[in-house]
Amino acid sequence: MADPHERNGGNEREPSSADDADLSARLKSLDARISQASVQRAESEPRARPTSNSTALGQAFRLSAEFVAGVAAGGILGWIVDYLFGSSPWGLIVCLILGFCAGMLNLMRAAGVVKPARYEDKR
Numbered sequence: 001m002a003d004p005h006e007r008n009g010g011n012e013r014e015p016s017s018a019d020d021a022d023l024s025a026r027l028k029s030l031d032a033r034i035s036q037a038s039v040q041r042a043e044s045e046p047r048a049r050p051t052s053n054s055t056a057l058g059q060a061f062r063l064s065a066e067f068v069a070g071v072a073a074g075g076i077l078g079w080i081v082d083y084l085f086g087s088s089p090w091g092l093i094v095c096l097i098l099g100f101c102a103g104m105l106n107l108m109r110a111a112g113v114v115k116p117a118r119y120e121d122k123r
Helices: 017-044 054-085 090-111
Strands: none
Touching (some): 054 090
């Protein structure tokens, strides 16, 4: 069986310090060229947008929940008003419209379009 440390029949010479210095210089040169090429490639290629973003999906669910909650609360409140006062269907209609408006306001507040209501602003 052949000796794993022996190469090409054993007639190769041992590497000298000049060979090590030459190899080191070539490796540094290659590293510099690779980094320069990667910078140029990154600048030339347009940035691709990710196809799905979990934070965007979470925000979409939050915004839709804000709106649906307002409309559902208005509908339930309107049904209760109609049941208690016998004003069917006007309580439901009015409270659904108010719930729609409240849902839109909550939606705009959650999206950052409208400033949230604060206690200091109400004084």
